[in-house]
Amino acid sequence: MRFYEFESKRLFGKYGIPLPKGSKVAATPAEAKVVAAEINGPVVLKSQVLSGGRMKAGGVLFADNPDQAAEAAKKILALEINGHKPRGVLVEARAPIAQEYYVGVTWDGVARMPVMIFSDMGGIDIEEVAEKHPGHISKRHFSTLMPFSDFMAKELVAGVGLSGDHLNRLSRLAASLARIFQAHGLTLAEINPLARLDDGTFFCLDGHVDMEDDARDTQKGILKDLGIDPEEKRQARPPTSFEIKGAQVDAADPRGVAGNVVEFDGDLGLVIGAGGGSLTLFDAIRKHGGKPANYCEIGGNPSVSKTCELTKLILSKPGVKKIAVMMNVVSNTRVDIVARGVIKGVIESGQKPSEKIAIFRIPGSWEQEGFKILEHYGVEYCDRTVSMFEAAGRAVAKMKA
Amino acid sequence: MSLFIDVEVDASARSNADLVKKLVEVCPVNIFAASSGKLDIVDAHLDECTLCELCLNAAPPGSVKVKRLYGTKDVLVRQS
Amino acid sequence: MSILITKDTTFIIQGITGREAVNMSRECLDYGSKIVGGVTPGRGGRDVYGIPVYDTVRQITAKTHVDGAVVAVPPAFTRDAVFEALEGGVKLIVIVTERIPRYEVAQMVELAKMRGARIIGPNCLGILSPGEAKMGGLGGRAVDAKKAFSKGYVGVMSRSGGMTTEMCNTLTAAGIGQSTAVSIGGDAIIGSTYADLMPLFEADQETKAIVIYCEPGGRMEAELAKYVVEQKSRLPIIAFMAGRFMDEMPGMRFGHAGTIVEGKADTTAEKIARLEAAGISIAERIEDIPGLVKKRLGMDGK
Ligand code: SF4
Numbered sequence: 001m002r003f004y005e006f007e008s009k010r011l012f013g014k015y016g017i018p019l020p021k022g023s024k025v026a027a028t029p030a031e032a033k034v035v036a037a038e039i040n041g042p043v044v045l046k047s048q049v050l051s052g053g054r055m056k057a058g059g060v061l062f063a064d065n066p067d068q069a070a071e072a073a074k075k076i077l078a079l080e081i082n083g084h085k086p087r088g089v090l091v092e093a094r095a096p097i098a099q100e101y102y103v104g105v106t107w108d109g110v111a112r113m114p115v116m117i118f119s120d121m122g123g124i125d126i127e128e129v130a131e132k133h134p135g136h137i138s139k140r141h142f143s144t145l146m147p148f149s150d151f152m153a154k155e156l157v158a159g160v161g162l163s164g165d166h167l168n169r170l171s172r173l174a175a176s177l178a179r180i181f182q183a184h185g186l187t188l189a190e191i192n193p194l195a196r197l198d199d200g201t202f203f204c205l206d207g208h209v210d211m212e213d214d215a216r217d218t219q220k221g222i223l224k225d226l227g228i229d230p231e232e233k234r235q236a237r238p239p240t241s242f243e244i245k246g247a248q249v250d251a252a253d254p255r256g257v258a259g260n261v262v263e264f265d266g267d268l269g270l271v272i273g274a275g276g277g278s279l280t281l282f283d284a285i286r287k288h289g290g291k292p293a294n295y296c297e298i299g300g301n302p303s304v305s306k307t308c309e310l311t312k313l314i315l316s317k318p319g320v321k322k323i324a325v326m327m328n329v330v331s332n333t334r335v336d337i338v339a340r341g342v343i344k345g346v347i348e349s350g351q352k353p354s355e356k357i358a359i360f361r362i363p364g365s366w367e368q369e370g371f372k373i374l375e376h377y378g379v380e381y382c383d384r385t386v387s388m389f390e391a392a393g394r395a396v397a398k399m400k401a
Numbered sequence: 402m403s404l405f406i407d408v409e410v411d412a413s414a415r416s417n418a419d420l421v422k423k424l425v426e427v428c429p430v431n432i433f434a435a436s437s438g439k440l441d442i443v444d445a446h447l448d449e450c451t452l453c454e455l456c457l458n459a460a461p462p463g464s465v466k467v468k469r470l471y472g473t474k475d476v477l478v479r480q481s
Numbered sequence: 482m483s484i485l486i487t488k489d490t491t492f493i494i495q496g497i498t499g500r501e502a503v504n505m506s507r508e509c510l511d512y513g514s515k516i517v518g519g520v521t522p523g524r525g526g527r528d529v530y531g532i533p534v535y536d537t538v539r540q541i542t543a544k545t546h547v548d549g550a551v552v553a554v555p556p557a558f559t560r561d562a563v564f565e566a567l568e569g570g571v572k573l574i575v576i577v578t579e580r581i582p583r584y585e586v587a588q589m590v591e592l593a594k595m596r597g598a599r600i601i602g603p604n605c606l607g608i609l610s611p612g613e614a615k616m617g618g619l620g621g622r623a624v625d626a627k628k629a630f631s632k633g634y635v636g637v638m639s640r641s642g643g644m645t646t647e648m649c650n651t652l653t654a655a656g657i658g659q660s661t662a663v664s665i666g667g668d669a670i671i672g673s674t675y676a677d678l679m680p681l682f683e684a685d686q687e688t689k690a691i692v693i694y695c696e697p698g699g700r701m702e703a704e705l706a707k708y709v710v711e712q713k714s715r716l717p718i719i720a721f722m723a724g725r726f727m728d729e730m731p732g733m734r735f736g737h738a739g740t741i742v743e744g745k746a747d748t749t750a751e752k753i754a755r756l757e758a759a760g761i762s763i764a765e766r767i768e769d770i771p772g773l774v775k776k777r778l779g780m781d782g783k
Contacts, residue, residue: 182584187669212583276667276696328641331622372473
């Protein structure tokens with residue numbers, strides 16, 4: 001789960017990482033004006049959105065006095081960026097910067113360890129620095145079993161050839177960031193840019209934090225402190241009401257999974273699974289020129305009622321003509337139980353299974369029992385001799401007929 | 402009404418408090434419920450039946466029958 | 482032969498009295514696996530299908546040699562269970578549990594390295610060596626597993642458990658057997674990556690080719706490509722790439738926890754290019770895999 005900039009900064013602030021003067025989030029132009037008056041000097045106003053490209057879109061503006069600040073805040077608050085409405089506007093003091101740095105902590109999936117990354121070329125994309133200026137970047141992994149120790153951060157900063165007072169101050173900041181990463185189940189903790197003022201002090205100009213979803217249960221305290229709703233999901237785009245209902249279907253019944261319901265604008269509803277199978281099948285439908293109405297992942301042997309509710313939800317979506325029910329060869333999920341669920345869902349939607357179900361391709365555990373049910377209702381089905389790709393093709397062909 | 406499964410329990414078994422308790426215990430999908438010692442069959446749960454036969458094995462032969470309503474004539478019933 | 486497990490491999494199941502673990506025990510026993518004990522704290526003295534249940538791992542290792550452990554305990558208890566197995570001297574650990582925080586997974590992997598042990602998973606279905614044994618839920622019931630998996634010369638590795646079975650089933654239908662199939666897990670941090678397992682297949686004389694299932698997200702495929710080139714692997718590799726549609730939807734999470742397109746390197750297009758540059762064949766569809774295996778082994782009669 002990504003944090004807004006102001007949340008990232010609040011978290012950093014708790015660990016003593018210096019922030020720009022003032023740094024407060026405002027919900028209205030009047031509030032922005034008050035913050036700017038408190039700062040009593042030139043300010044920068046930044047739209048609080050989870051989307052990139054904020055600068056280009058006009059989500060960052062400057063002001064020299066409180067009235068200008070109110071004016072700028074009004075513009076920013078009205079501006080939607082890539083479909084995201086801002087969650088307020090961050091107002092902070094603007095000061096002349098001597099140099100920008102980068103410091104971040106993230107996971108290295110190959111080493112399977114956290115890694116700190118530092119560069120004395122901040123403010124730009126770190127991958128670009130790594131590619132074009134490898135001498136200006138340094139990395140250091142650290143153990144998850146051994147307590148974090150400050151020398152690790154010192155080695156990191158020394159890695160780009162820094163020394164003296166800058167080395168000491170910067171490595172203290174990097175060490176704090178590593179400890180924040182460790183303590184809060186983060187997948188990313190990043191300060192970019194990390195700015196140095198002419199007087200030799202440093203502060204966090206912009207920050208990014210990503211918290212792992214599976215760590216949220218153990219992080220309830222800090223989330224509450226930061227004002228983040230424990231239930232809030234932050235996908236790359238806000239969820240649609242169809243998706244919210246999909247999540248409710250999944251949450252209502254602990255038996256099995258009917259998860260990750262994502263809405264698309266096609267006419268072929270999909271009841272597919274499991275994780276890898278869904279990806280494979282979604283690709284196959286598109287390759288055949290089909291237009292999926294949704295994505296989903298069923299698995300873990302969902303109950304009849306869960307599959308039934310999911311089916312009803314998908315059929316209730318405007319424009320859905322038929323559904324395709326497909327999975328890879330299953331060994332835990334039962335073919336007959338899924339068959340019961342989808343047929344029940346179609347019937348309870350007032351439709352005929354033989355017409356609404358374009359294809360049923362789930363081979364595996366209890367398939368004989370499942371095939372009996374499908375035959376009884378006249379639903380077209382196939383066994384494991386028909387590939388996932390071919391089954392998807394049959395479903396798409398029926399849509400065109 | 403259930404679409405796929407029907408469960409029949411004969412009258413003597415329905416009023417046998419010990420047996421009722423056992424049936425309520427064994428069924429993994431709560432198809433059986435007890436109300437003042439007598440057996441209730443929970444219609445809303447019938448379609449969840451996993452055909453596990455635990456109820457058949459918990460009761461005297463022939464007293465519990467699990468029927469599939471989708472063209473299969475063979476009824477699940479404990480033989481001996 | 483096979484890698485990681487044979488019919489002589491002895492293992493235990495931690496969390497054996499849980500509902501899914503009970504099923505898994507039955508499946509593994511029926512397939513011919515040697516399960517020498519189960520662990521559930523507080524349940525010592527019971528048994529599951531004749532497998533004795535103990536309170537601690539050491540109660541078992543004190544009596545008999547234990548090669549491996551399947552860990553099927555809830556996420557909050559997984560790290561402790563894995564540490565217990567590692568400190569008890571167990572060298573092969575399959576973690577079935579999903580939704581374990583990354584930091585804890587990294588701790589398990591780090592300790593395993595220190596103890597000279599190997600972790601498969603988490604969030605995986607385990608290992609199956611056809612005709613030998615299975616360790617975990619892979620393939621399901623023994624009757625079903627015997628339909629989909631057959632003994633042979635292809636090593637299989639997959640980030641998706643379900644697709645492991647699907648691919649092996651397709652190979653089996655084409656008359657191509659498998660040496661060992663490994664469901665490596667769908668998380669961003671896993672105990673054994675493709676590149677980690679390659680040397681084992683390399684050393685197994687019977688393995689002649691490798692089939693892998695890949696997804697967007699992570700650097701595991703790039704790591705494999707690098708391994709293949711640097712080590713001059715003798716094994717031809719055929720890869721299937723799912724989730725191509727995700728290239729157009731950066732930041733959206735589909736499928737497994739590790740499956741997300743965050744940067745260019747996460748996309749399927751980029752991964753396919755890297756794999757191909759390393760001489761790895763890409764199967765467009767699952768059903769193309771058997772033909773590619775035969776072609777790469779010069780068995781297609783051309
Ligand atoms: S067969 Fe199993 S699931 Fe069905 S009613 Fe009997 S005990 Fe319940």
